[in-house]
Amino acid sequence: MAVGDVSMPVMHPVAGVHIGFAQAGVRYKNRRDVVVFELAEGTQVAGVFTTNAFCAAPVHVAKRHLAAMSPRYLVINTGNANAGTGAPGMQAAELSCEHLASLTGVSPQQVLPFSTGVIGELLPVARVQAGMPQALASLAADQWAQAATGIMTTDTLPKGASEQFSVAGVTYTVTGISKGAGMIRPNMATMLGYVATDMAIAPALLQSLLRELADTSFNRITIDGDTSTNDACVLMATGQAGNAMLTSRDDPLFAALLPVLQRVFLRLAQLIVRDGEGATKFITVRVEGGGNTDECCDVAYAVAHSPLIKTAFFASDPNWGRILAAIGRAGVPALDVSKLRVWLDDVLLCEHGGAAASYTEAQGARVMAQPEITIRIDLARGDCVDTVWTCDLSYDYVKINADYRS
Amino acid sequence: MAVGDVSMPVMHPVAGVHIGFAQAGVRYKNRRDVVVFELAEGTQVAGVFTTNAFCAAPVHVAKRHLAAMSPRYLVINTGNANAGTGAPGMQAAELSCEHLASLTGVSPQQVLPFSTGVIGELLPVARVQAGMPQALASLAADQWAQAATGIMTTDTLPKGASEQFSVAGVTYTVTGISKGAGMIRPNMATMLGYVATDMAIAPALLQSLLRELADTSFNRITIDGDTSTNDACVLMATGQAGNAMLTSRDDPLFAALLPVLQRVFLRLAQLIVRDGEGATKFITVRVEGGGNTDECCDVAYAVAHSPLIKTAFFASDPNWGRILAAIGRAGVPALDVSKLRVWLDDVLLCEHGGAAASYTEAQGARVMAQPEITIRIDLARGDCVDTVWTCDLSYDYVKINADYRS
Numbered sequence: 001m002a003v004g005d006v007s008m009p010v011m012h013p014v015a016g017v018h019i020g021f022a023q024a025g026v027r028y029k030n031r032r033d034v035v036v037f038e039l040a041e042g043t044q045v046a047g048v049f050t051t052n053a054f055c056a057a058p059v060h061v062a063k064r065h066l067a068a069m070s071p072r073y074l075v076i077n078t079g080n081a082n083a084g085t086g087a088p089g090m091q092a093a094e095l096s097c098e099h100l101a102s103l104t105g106v107s108p109q110q111v112l113p114f115s116t117g118v119i120g121e122l123l124p125v126a127r128v129q130a131g132m133p134q135a136l137a138s139l140a141a142d143q144w145a146q147a148a149t150g151i152m153t154t155d156t157l158p159k160g161a162s163e164q165f166s167v168a169g170v171t172y173t174v175t176g177i178s179k180g181a182g183m184i185r186p187n188m189a190t191m192l193g194y195v196a197t198d199m200a201i202a203p204a205l206l207q208s209l210l211r212e213l214a215d216t217s218f219n220r221i222t223i224d225g226d227t228s229t230n231d232a233c234v235l236m237a238t239g240q241a242g243n244a245m246l247t248s249r250d251d252p253l254f255a256a257l258l259p260v261l262q263r264v265f266l267r268l269a270q271l272i273v274r275d276g277e278g279a280t281k282f283i284t285v286r287v288e289g290g291g292n293t294d295e296c297c298d299v300a301y302a303v304a305h306s307p308l309i310k311t312a313f314f315a316s317d318p319n320w321g322r323i324l325a326a327i328g329r330a331g332v333p334a335l336d337v338s339k340l341r342v343w344l345d346d347v348l349l350c351e352h353g354g355a356a357a358s359y360t361e362a363q364g365a366r367v368m369a370q371p372e373i374t375i376r377i378d379l380a381r382g383d384c385v386d387t388v389w390t391c392d393l394s395y396d397y398v399k400i401n402a403d404y405r406s
Numbered sequence: 407m408a409v410g411d412v413s414m415p416v417m418h419p420v421a422g423v424h425i426g427f428a429q430a431g432v433r434y435k436n437r438r439d440v441v442v443f444e445l446a447e448g449t450q451v452a453g454v455f456t457t458n459a460f461c462a463a464p465v466h467v468a469k470r471h472l473a474a475m476s477p478r479y480l481v482i483n484t485g486n487a488n489a490g491t492g493a494p495g496m497q498a499a500e501l502s503c504e505h506l507a508s509l510t511g512v513s514p515q516q517v518l519p520f521s522t523g524v525i526g527e528l529l530p531v532a533r534v535q536a537g538m539p540q541a542l543a544s545l546a547a548d549q550w551a552q553a554a555t556g557i558m559t560t561d562t563l564p565k566g567a568s569e570q571f572s573v574a575g576v577t578y579t580v581t582g583i584s585k586g587a588g589m590i591r592p593n594m595a596t597m598l599g600y601v602a603t604d605m606a607i608a609p610a611l612l613q614s615l616l617r618e619l620a621d622t623s624f625n626r627i628t629i630d631g632d633t634s635t636n637d638a639c640v641l642m643a644t645g646q647a648g649n650a651m652l653t654s655r656d657d658p659l660f661a662a663l664l665p666v667l668q669r670v671f672l673r674l675a676q677l678i679v680r681d682g683e684g685a686t687k688f689i690t691v692r693v694e695g696g697g698n699t700d701e702c703c704d705v706a707y708a709v710a711h712s713p714l715i716k717t718a719f720f721a722s723d724p725n726w727g728r729i730l731a732a733i734g735r736a737g738v739p740a741l742d743v744s745k746l747r748v749w750l751d752d753v754l755l756c757e758h759g760g761a762a763a764s765y766t767e768a769q770g771a772r773v774m775a776q777p778e779i780t781i782r783i784d785l786a787r788g789d790c791v792d793t794v795w796t797c798d799l800s801y802d803y804v805k806i807n808a809d810y811r812s
Contacts, residue, residue: 051735052731052734052735053735053741054730054731054733054734054735054743054759055734083727083731084726084727084731084756084759085759085760085761086744086758086759086760086761087758087759087760088760089759119725119728119730119731120726120727120730120756120761121727183714183728224714225712225713226712226713226728226731226732226735227731227734227735228731229727229730229734305631306630306632307631307632307713307803307807308588308589308632311804311807311808312807312808314804315807315808315809317808319525319526320526321489321490321524321525321526321527321635322525322589324460324489324490324525324526325490325525325589325632325634325635326632327459328460328461328633328635329457329458329459329460329591329632329633330459332459335459338492350526352492353460353490353493353495354490354491354492354493354494354495354526355490355491355492393713393804395801395804395805397713397717397804398720398799398801401717401718401721402718402720402721403721
């Protein structure tokens with residue numbers, strides 16, 4: 001059961017993006033499992049990908065194709081990650097691109113492949129190929145929500161975000177989808193995320209913008225600390241809104257676009273946590289007063305990855321001793337524990353190396369009863385602030401991951 | 407339910423060590439919860455302690471006392487960790503030592519305090535003090551097994567190891583106990599470990615020996631990755647066997663002693679994993695062919711900490727894709743995944759970046775059906791080998807840690 005508001009908003013079409021899908025039977029029958037994005041000519045595409053050394057075949061191929069030419073198609077399958085599949089896996093990813101290219105008259109290098117699902121089984125590429133005509137025949141502009149369902153694995157719900165804004169009488173759109181629920185500790189991007197805008201944005205700016213957006217959204221969530229082999233996030237700018245190509249962060253258009261993109265990325269990232277495998281709590285870990293970003297993140301991730309803290313949150317137990325223990329093992333050099341303070345929402349839990357004098361278990365229990373909780377930690381060492389989002393660890397996490405292949 | 411052979415062996419007394427205990431009601435009534443070790447005059451004591459910045463009050467006090475004088479008494483309580491308790495916690499640890507000193511006529515600095523149990527609640531030191539006369543009255547040489555029960559928290563069984571060996575007609579003894587089942591990723595020592603020998607060993611050699619022993623035993627186990635606030639391990643050499651003080655590793659006596667100590671330490675460490683909270687599998691992660699120790703350990707811990715791998719082992723699912731994914735995110739620079747090989751016991755799972763041609767699911771299922779399994783990883787980068795021991799992640803882990811304070 002996902003935590004909090006996880007509703008799908010009105011998903012505004014993005015001019016220049018058409019989406020189609022097929023039930024190709026990659027792993028299961030009668031489910032949407034192949035999604036094709038068709039991008040108008042002139043669309044700029046930026047991508048960020050997993051840092052996992054065992055990255056999947058489609059990640060290798062997508063990076064290579066993206067470097068070579070401007071993409072015109074994305075093809076995404078769920079049910080099979082095509083990871084840990086060696087040379088035959090690479091060939092399968094290439095064959096997938098070649099087939100879509102032959103059906104559409106573009107170069108194979110103008111197709112980016114993406115896969116998600118079980119690791120270590122060869123992609124049944126013939127099934128993906130067989131689904132492509134159906135996907136192409138169904139291409140339409142208003143199918144973002146359907147695409148979000150077509151990329152799900154253990155996700156319990158489709159994930160989307162969409163906003164419109166106007167500058168000088170022109171309306172611009174930002175719409176995106178994401179997927180992921182387990183093996184989530186992205187390190188470049190999430191499992192899969194696709195965001196498009198109809199604004200025209202120059203390639204270099206688009207790539208640096210995507211990196212920045214990912215670093216404050218997908219790269220700040222964790223469910224189980226396991227960085228996936230298939231993480232990929234793509235930002236597309238179709239240019240169909242007719243603006244002069246955006247090349248600089250000083251452009252007023254950029255100032256209007258940036259907060260919209262930030263909200264869309266953050267929403268797509270947080271939806272993954274809200275739908276975390278077995279999640280019953282949505283937890284924000286905010287570390288303030290750090291000497292630098294690294295130590296803020298080290299502390300935040302030590303807390304966010306601690307199975308003891310995650311199980312305590314599942315039990316609605318304000319076991320702040322486990323939080324202190326995690327902060328203490330985060331490796332912050334010369335940490336002065338007597339200066340450190342920890343809050344659960346507005347409740348001061350710890351100061352002077354122990355429980356706050358004002359703290360009562362009733363206060364802790366009140367906060368813990370909520371489905372959404374912020375752990376705020378002040379390291380009292382500097383001015384850096386960073387935030388990570390995570391969820392609790394429940395019986396259902398074990399159940400889902402003990403059963404996943406059966 | 408603990409995994410494999412976890413029986414308590416014959417626990418040979420160590421001349422110069424007497425052990426007593428009390429039911430002091432620190433947290434629960436009618437259980438042994440205060441243990442006192444009395445050490446003969448001249449006993450050399452070495453200690454290693456947690457690196458957690460939030461280390462418990464007794465860890466601070468024990469380190470200080472150990473640096474000041476030769477200990478004559480250890481006092482250990484379970485039920486309360488006296489961690490995250492600020493200045494009152496430090497005072498409670500000191501008061502505990504002062505009271506035992508006053509009862510026995512030694513200096514308070516000759517008493518080392520240890521606590522284990524729930525974090526963040528003030529130690530009820532009056533109860534510990536009130537139990538001391540009972541503990542002192544019961545001092546005897548042959549109570550190691552009882553001491554092992556008196557330091558348990560969520561442990562389901564007492565943990566002990568004991569061996570005797572002879573050199574030149576003299577019989578020497580090494581006997582030890584340990585405790586721990588959760589918040590286990592020691593970084594210096596385990597939750598608590600106490601090992602004694604009747605050999606005379608010089609202080610400098612004893613300390614370096616303890617560090618070396620801990621680094622290949624307690625510092626190579628993990629259950630949940632959470633380094634405790636209270637980890638402590640003590641090695642005591644009473645000198646009662648009558649040998650000339652051992653000062654050098656070149657002494658033939660040292661050659662006889664070392665493998666015995668290594669076996670005792672490793673057994674005590676592995677018993678903690680075998681009794682890991684909710685454990686149903688005992689997993690050895692052996693990384694070979696590493697360029698250095700750090701990368702072997704990084705890979706071993708990435709595998710040993712992965713909730714996805716641990717739940718797959720709980721399910722007896724040979725999901726080797728999750729193993730590859732964990733290796734891939736371990737941060738080994740320029741890892742060539744095409745050269746890497748992974749075995750489950752004798753079964754080659756992966757090579758050339760994917761499943762081994764010879765691998766069948768039946769082979770994997772056969773190994774997975776066992777309660778004890780070795781994951782062997784060859785990085786093919788060098789000659790370094792390192793090994794970490796861990797267990798699986800089951801429903802019961804969640805249950806134990808969601809319920810622990812209630």
